[in-house]
Amino acid sequence: MTEQNQKKSLGARYSEFMDKPIARDVLPIIGFLIILVLFAILTHGKIIQPFNVRLLLSQTYVLMIAATGVFLIMTMGCLDFSQGSMLGIASIVICYLSAYNIFLAILGGIVTGGAIGAINGFFHVKRKIPSFIVTICTMYLFRGLCAYLTTNSPVYAVGNVYQYNTETVKLCLTIGLLLIIFLVYHFTKLGYSLKAIGAGETASRFAGIKVQKVKWLIYIVAGMITGFAAFINVIKVGSVTSTGGNMLETEILIALVLGGMPISGGAMVRYINIIAGVLTYKVLSAGLNMMGLATEMQQLIEGVVFLIVVALFSDRKSLKVIK
Amino acid sequence: MGEEILKTVKINKSFGITHAVKDVTVSFYKGEIHGLIGENGSGKSTLMSMLTGIYSIGSGEFILEGKKLNVKNQVEANRNGVSIIVQEMGTLSGLTVAENIFLGNEDQFVKFGIKNAAAMNRKAQALLDQYGFHHIHASTMIDNYDFEDRKLIEIVKATYFNPKILVVDETTTTLSQAGRDELYKHMKRLKKLGSTVIFISHDLEEVIRMTDRITILRDGELIDTVQSSDVTEDDLKRLMVGRELSGRYYRTDYGEPVSKEVVLSAKNVSVPGQLRNISFDLHKGEILGIGGLSECGMHEVGKAVFGASYDRTGEVALADGTHIDSIPTAIKHNIAYVSKDRDNESLVINDSIRDNICLTSMDRLSKHHIILNKKLDQFANRYAKIVSVKMVGVGQFVSDLSGGNKQKVALARWIGKDSDILVLDSPTRGIDVKVKADIYALMSDMKKQGKSTIVISEEILELLGMCDRILVMKEGAFSGEFKRDPALTEEDFIAKMV
Numbered sequence: 001m002t003e004q005n006q007k008k009s010l011g012a013r014y015s016e017f018m019d020k021p022i023a024r025d026v027l028p029i030i031g032f033l034i035i036l037v038l039f040a041i042l043t044h045g046k047i048i049q050p051f052n053v054r055l056l057l058s059q060t061y062v063l064m065i066a067a068t069g070v071f072l073i074m075t076m077g078c079l080d081f082s083q084g085s086m087l088g089i090a091s092i093v094i095c096y097l098s099a100y101n102i103f104l105a106i107l108g109g110i111v112t113g114g115a116i117g118a119i120n121g122f123f124h125v126k127r128k129i130p131s132f133i134v135t136i137c138t139m140y141l142f143r144g145l146c147a148y149l150t151t152n153s154p155v156y157a158v159g160n161v162y163q164y165n166t167e168t169v170k171l172c173l174t175i176g177l178l179l180i181i182f183l184v185y186h187f188t189k190l191g192y193s194l195k196a197i198g199a200g201e202t203a204s205r206f207a208g209i210k211v212q213k214v215k216w217l218i219y220i221v222a223g224m225i226t227g228f229a230a231f232i233n234v235i236k237v238g239s240v241t242s243t244g245g246n247m248l249e250t251e252i253l254i255a256l257v258l259g260g261m262p263i264s265g266g267a268m269v270r271y272i273n274i275i276a277g278v279l280t281y282k283v284l285s286a287g288l289n290m291m292g293l294a295t296e297m298q299q300l301i302e303g304v305v306f307l308i309v310v311a312l313f314s315d316r317k318s319l320k321v322i323k
Numbered sequence: 324m325g326e327e328i329l330k331t332v333k334i335n336k337s338f339g340i341t342h343a344v345k346d347v348t349v350s351f352y353k354g355e356i357h358g359l360i361g362e363n364g365s366g367k368s369t370l371m372s373m374l375t376g377i378y379s380i381g382s383g384e385f386i387l388e389g390k391k392l393n394v395k396n397q398v399e400a401n402r403n404g405v406s407i408i409v410q411e412m413g414t415l416s417g418l419t420v421a422e423n424i425f426l427g428n429e430d431q432f433v434k435f436g437i438k439n440a441a442a443m444n445r446k447a448q449a450l451l452d453q454y455g456f457h458h459i460h461a462s463t464m465i466d467n468y469d470f471e472d473r474k475l476i477e478i479v480k481a482t483y484f485n486p487k488i489l490v491v492d493e494t495t496t497t498l499s500q501a502g503r504d505e506l507y508k509h510m511k512r513l514k515k516l517g518s519t520v521i522f523i524s525h526d527l528e529e530v531i532r533m534t535d536r537i538t539i540l541r542d543g544e545l546i547d548t549v550q551s552s553d554v555t556e557d558d559l560k561r562l563m564v565g566r567e568l569s570g571r572y573y574r575t576d577y578g579e580p581v582s583k584e585v586v587l588s589a590k591n592v593s594v595p596g597q598l599r600n601i602s603f604d605l606h607k608g609e610i611l612g613i614g615g616l617s618e619c620g621m622h623e624v625g626k627a628v629f630g631a632s633y634d635r636t637g638e639v640a641l642a643d644g645t646h647i648d649s650i651p652t653a654i655k656h657n658i659a660y661v662s663k664d665r666d667n668e669s670l671v672i673n674d675s676i677r678d679n680i681c682l683t684s685m686d687r688l689s690k691h692h693i694i695l696n697k698k699l700d701q702f703a704n705r706y707a708k709i710v711s712v713k714m715v716g717v718g719q720f721v722s723d724l725s726g727g728n729k730q731k732v733a734l735a736r737w738i739g740k741d742s743d744i745l746v747l748d749s750p751t752r753g754i755d756v757k758v759k760a761d762i763y764a765l766m767s768d769m770k771k772q773g774k775s776t777i778v779i780s781e782e783i784l785e786l787l788g789m790c791d792r793i794l795v796m797k798e799g800a801f802s803g804e805f806k807r808d809p810a811l812t813e814e815d816f817i818a819k820m821v
Contacts, residue, residue, distance in 0.1 A: 187693045189685040196682055200671035206631065206662060207671070207682040207736075208654035267674040267720070 024268055028260040028276035031309070035280050039287030046290055047283065054167065056286050058236070061170045062087070064278045065229035067252045068181050069222030071274045074256060076215060077198040077265035078124065078131040083226050083252055085142035086116045087245030090230035092149050095157040095240055102161065109227040109234075116142060117223020121216035139249065147242040154239040164235045173232065177225065178275070185271055194218065198265030254306050255281040260313045325352030328519050329374075329387050329488055336369050336381035338723055343369045344381065345543040351488070356510055356520045358530040358551065361540035362563055362755035364713065364725025367523050368410065370540070371490045375400045375407040387488070398427030404487035406480075408494045408506075410753070413477045414465050421447035421461040424480045450483050451476075454509075469618070471502050482509050489513055490521045495529060496753060499616075507533065525755055527556045539563055564757045572760040573788025574767055577809050581791050582607040585642055586775050587658075587744055589628065592637035597623040599799040600637070605744065605775050610766060612790030613779045615820050620799035621779050622663055625748040628777065629653045629660035654683055659737035661730070663749040663779075669733040670721050677703040677717035679732050683740045706739040707732070711761065727758035734765065745769060748779045763789060783813050795819040 017023050039047050046052060066083050073080045090109040097105040116138065123134040149155065185191040193214050196204040205211050233245070259277020262268045284305065288298040329351040336344040344366040351357050359367045372378040374385055376394035385392040387403065394400040397407065407413075414423045421444045425432070432443045440462075447461035456475050465473060474494060481489060491510065495503050510520045510533065524530050530537060531551050539546040539562040546562050584607040592601050597620045605611050613621045626632045628639055630653040639647045647653045653660070662668035670679050680703040681688060688698050703717040710731040714724065721732055730750065737745060747766075751759045766776055766789060780786050786793050795803040795816065803819035805811055 187695065189689060189692070189694060192678065192682065192685060192694065196671050196674060196678065199674040200667070202667050203669065203671040204682075205650060206629075206660065206668045208651045209682070210651055267671075267678065 024260060024270050025272065027313075028270065028272050028280075031258070031260065032276045032280045032283070035283050035287070039283055039290075043287060043290045047287055052286070052290070056282055058167065058170070059286075060278060060282050061174045062229045062233050062236075063248070063251055063255060063282070064174055064274070065177055065232060066226045066248060067255055067274050067278050068177060069225035070249075070252045071256060071261070071269075071271075072181070072185075072194060072218050073131075073222050074261060074263070075194045075198050075265045075269045076218060077201070078215065079135060079253075080120065080219070080222060081132060081135040081249045081253075082116065082120060082138040082142065083222075084245040084248035084250075085139050085146055086113055086223060086226045087230050087233060087248050088146035088240060088243075089116065089142050089149075090227040091234050091237075091240040091244050092146065092155050094231055094234045095155045098157040098161050098234070102164070105157075105161075105234075106228070106231050109230045110224045111227065113223035113225070113227025113230065114220045115223070117220040117226075118216070120223070121219030124219065125212045125216045135249075143246075146240075146244060150240060150242040150244075154241045156239045157234050159238075161235045162238060170232055170236075173228075177228065181225075182271055190214065195265075195267050195269060198269065199267045251281065254302070257306065257313070258284070258309050260309070262314055263310070264314070325355055327351070328353045329385065331370070331374075332384045332386060334370060334373065334380065334383035334385070336366075336373060336378065343543050344373075346383070347540070347543075347545045349538050349545060349548060351519050351521065352536075353519060354514055354517045355535040356514055356522055356533055358534035358537035359521055359523045359540070360525075360527065360530055360537060360559060360563060361546075362757050363727030363753070364542075365540040365563070365755075366543040367540055368492055369543075371407060371492055371521065371523065374488075375405055375490060377407070377409075396427075401427065401484070401486070405490070406482070406484075406486040406488070407490040407492060408474075408477050408481045410493040410497075412470070412473065414473045414480075416466050418465055419444075419462055420451070420459060420465050420468075420476055423465050423476060424450065424461075424483070426480070450479055454479055455505075470497065471499060474498055474502060475505060478506055478509055482513060485513065485516055486518060488519050488521065490523070492523045493525065493753060495524055495526060525753070527559050527756075530559070531556065541565055560756055563755065572756075572763050573785075574763070577807060581609045582773075587628070587639065587641055587647075589624075589639045590637055592624075592627050592635060592639060594620075594623050594627060594632045594635050597632075597799055598627060601799075601801055602637075603794060603801070605777060607775055608770055608773045609792065610770055610776045610778060610790045612786035612793035613777060613796060614781070614783060614786045614793055614816065615796035615802075617781055619796040619820070621796045622748055624796075625660060625662070625746045625777065625779050628744075628746050629658060631660070654740070657741065657743040658746065659740060659742035659744065660746045661733050661737065661748060661750060663752060665726070665729055665733065665752075670729055672722040672729070673720065675718050675720055676707060676712065676714055676724075676732055679721055680706055680717070680736045680739055683736055687740075702739060703735075706735040709738060710735045710765070727754045730754055730758065730762070734762070738765075743774050745774065745776045746779070747776060749781065750778065751780075751782065751785060783816050787811055787813070787816070797821070 066087065070080050070083060090112040093112045094105045094109040097108040120135055120138055123129050124131045193209045196207065196209060197211055197214060201211055255277040256273055257263065258280045259273035260270065261273040261277065284302065285298065288301060327350045331347055331349050334344055334347045347370060361367050369378065373380045376396045376399055380393060392403060394403060400406065415426065424447045425443055429438055432439045444462045451459050451461060459468065459472055459476060465476065474497065491506065494506060498506065510522065513520055522530065522534055531554065534551045536548055537551050537554065537559065538548040539559065541563060585604045586607050587605040590602050593599055601624065613624055615621045623632060627635050630647045630649045641647065641656055645656055647656065647658065666672050677699055681699045684702065685694060688694055688702055700717060707714065707717055712731045712735065713728050721729055724732065750762050769776055778786065778790060791807045793805045794801050797820060
C-alpha cells in the first residue's frame with residue numbers, strides 16, 4: 001500500500017464522521033457555543049450582559065414555539081412556508097377575542113392556526129400536492145387576508161393583555177410547550193412514526209403506520225402551536241399590522257437548519273436542532289446588529305452562514321425530493 | 324496458465340465502520356471467464372464497482388495490462404475497455420434505447436455541436452439487429468420495454484465495443500432462460516476474442532458450468548482461486564461459508580398431512596390489471612407457495628392479502644370473519660408481509676436496525692403510551708440475534724447492510740411481532756446460500772409452531788422444496804395446483820406457467 005493511499009481525503013473523513021450518530025447530537029451545541037463565544041468577543045462582551053440576554057430571550061419565544069411545530073413537519077420530510085401569515089391571522093383573531101376573555105382568545109388563536117394547518121394538510125395529504133407548493137399558496141392566501149383585515153388600521157388587542165407580558169409567563173409557556181413536544185417526540189409511537197415517515201414513506205406505510213393520518217395530524221398540530229405562538233406575539237406587541245408575522249417562515253427554516261436539521265428529515269433529525277438552532281440564529285442576528293453592521297451586510301453574512309451550515313448538515317444519502 | 328491482463332493489488336474499501344473489501348489481490352487472465360462468488364456482503368460487488376468507477380477506490384491498485392487503472396465513472400471505464408452489467412436496473416429512464424446504448428459516447432455522432440440523432444439510431448439499430456434483438460427499436464423510449472428487454476439492451480451497451488474486461492454482476496438472477504442464453508452467448512463470444520469476463524452469480528451450478536476459474540471472497544477477504552473443473556458445488560459452498568453446510572437445505576419431510584383448519588381465505592379478489600378473481604384458503608401450519616412468471620400477478624397477491632393493494636375488490640378474511648382491508652388491520656391481526664422491494668417497502672433503509680425491528684411492535688413495547696429507548700434496544704437486540712444479523716450494533720443504519728442482512732432485519736421485525744400468518748414475497752432474491760438456508764430453517768420453524776406462510780417466488784426449486792401446496796399463476800389467475808410430492812418436477816410446473 002502506498003502512503004498516499006493510506007491517507008484518507010478530508011471529504012471522506014468528514015462524511016465518515018457525519019455518519020456517526022453522535023456527530024448529529026453534539027455538533028448543533030458546539031455550533032451554538034462557537035457563535036456565542038465569537039460574538040461575545042466581537043461585541044466586547046456586550047451580548048452576554050444580563051440586559052441584552054433578557055432582550056434576546058424576549059425576542060426568541062415566538063420563533064422558538066413556532067419552530068417546534070415546523071420541526072415536527074420537517075421531521076416527516078415535509079415543509080411549511082405558511083407559518084408567518086398563519087401567525088398574522090391567528091394574532092388578529094386573538095386581538096378580536098381578547099375583548100371578551102383571555103382564555104377564549106388563546107383558544108381562538110389555537111383553533112385558527114389548527115384550521116389553517118388542516119387546510120395545508122388537506123391539500124398535501126388528500127390532493128397529493130407537494131407540501132412546499134401547498135404552503136407557499138396558503139402563505140400568499142392568508143397574507144392577503146391579513147392585509148385585508150388590517151387595511152384601515154392595525155387591529156389592537158384590549159389594553160389589559162399587557163399584564164401577561166412578563167418574562168416568567170412567556171418563559172414558562174415556552175418551556176412547557178418545548179417539554180411536551182420533547183416527551184411526545186422521544187417517548188411515544190407518534191414520535192417514532194414521524195422519523196420513520198421522513199426516512200421512508202412507503203416503507204412506513206408497509207410497517208403499518210397510518211402515514212396520511214399522521215401527516216394531517218401533524219399539520220394541524222403545527223398550526224395549533226403557531227396559533228399559540230401568536231398569543232405570545234400579541235401580549236408582547238399588542239396589535240397586528242398587515243405585516244404581522246412577516247418572514248417568520250424563513251426565520252424558522254433558517255433557525256432549524258442552523259441547528260443541524262437535515263432538510264430531508266428522517267432518522268438524522270435531533271430534538272436539539274430546535275433549541276440550538278433558534279438560539280444560534282438569534283445570537284447571530286443580534287450579534288451582527290450590535291456590531292453596528294448595516295442591514296444589508298447582516299443579511300449577506302446570514303446568507304453565507306446559512307449556506308455553509310446546509311452544506312455541512314444535509315443528509316446526502318436520503319436527500320431525494322422534499323415532499 | 325494464461326497471460327495476466329488484470330490484477331488487483333491490495334484493494335481495500337470501507338463504508339463507515341463496515342470494512343467491505345480487505346486487501347484483495349487477484350489476477351485475471353486473458354480469454355477466461357472468471358467466476359467471483361461469495362456470500363452477500365462478501366465484497367464481490369464492491370470490488371467490481373471500484374474497478375468500473377461506480378465507487379472510488381479505498382486503497383490499493385488495479386493494474387490493467389501493466390498500467391494503473393483508476394477510473395472515475397463508467398464512461399471512463401468503457402474508454403479503458405472495462406464495462407459492467409449491473410445487478411439492478413442499469414439503463415436510464417426517459418432516454419431512448421439508442422441514447423442509452425451510446426450514453427457518454429455521443430461525441431462520435433456530434434458535428435458542429437449538433438447531435439445527429441438519425442445516425443445514432445441507425446447505428447444502434449444495426450447493433451441490435453446484429454445481436455438478434457429485432458423486436459427492440461433504437462429510437463423508442465426505453466421505458467416502453469420491460470425489465471428483461473432493458474437487460475438485453477444493457478448487454479448490447481456493455482459488449483458492442485468488445486471490451487477487454489466485462490463484469491457481469493448477478494445479472495442472471497433477474498433474467499429468464501432465453502435472456503440467460505443470450506448473455507452466455509456474448510460472454511463466450513468475448514472470451515473467444517481474448518477478452519476476460521468476470522462473472523458474479525449466486526447460482527453455483529451456473530458458475531461452475533460457465534467459468535474457467537473461480538475466486539471466492541468471504542467477509543471482504545480473498546479465500547482462494549480455484550479451477551472450475553476441479554470443484555463441486557459443495558466445495559464452493561464450504562469455501563464461501565467457511566464451514567461445512569449440509570447438502571440439502573430444503574425440507575425433507577413428505578406426506579405429513581396439513582391441518583384442515585382454515586386461517587385465512589381470499590374470495591374473488593381482483594386488482595385492476597393485476598389479479599382476476601382469485602380465491603384460495605390458507606390452512607393452519609401450511610406453507611403455501613405461489614409461483615409463476617414474474618409478470619403473472621403473483622406479487623400482487625401478497626399485497627392484496629396484506630391490505631396494501633389499491634383498488635382491490637373481493638374479500639380477504641380471517642377464520643373469525645375479520646376482513647383485512649388495510650395494512651394496519653393486517654398487522655393488528657398478526658399478518659406479516661415481506662415485500663419483494665426490500666429497499667422501498669420492506670425496510671426504512673435510512674433508519675436504524677433498531678427502529679426497523681421495533682416499528683411494528685410499538686404498541687407492545689409501550690406502557691401507557693410511553694416508549695422507552697432501553698426497551699427498544701433490548702427488543703431489537705433480541706430479535707436481531709435470533710435471525711443472526713451481521714451488524715456493529717442495532718444503532719447501525721440498514722442502508723449499510725448487505726442484501727441478505729437487510730432481509731434478516733425485515734424478518735426479525737415480524738418474528739418480533741409474533742406474526743401468525745407470514746406473506747413472504749421472493750424471500751431469497753439475491754441472497755447467498757447461507758442466508759437462504761437460515762431463511763428456510765426459519766420457515767420450517769414457523770410451520771412447527773403452527774404458523775402459516777405464503778411464499779411467493781420465481782424460483783421453482785424453492786417452492787418445490789419448501790411448500791405443502793403450490794398454486795401456479797398465469798395472467799392474473801390461478802392455472803394449476805400441486806400438492807407436496809417428491810415426484811414433482813420443474814417441467815410439470817413450467818407447463819402450467821406458460
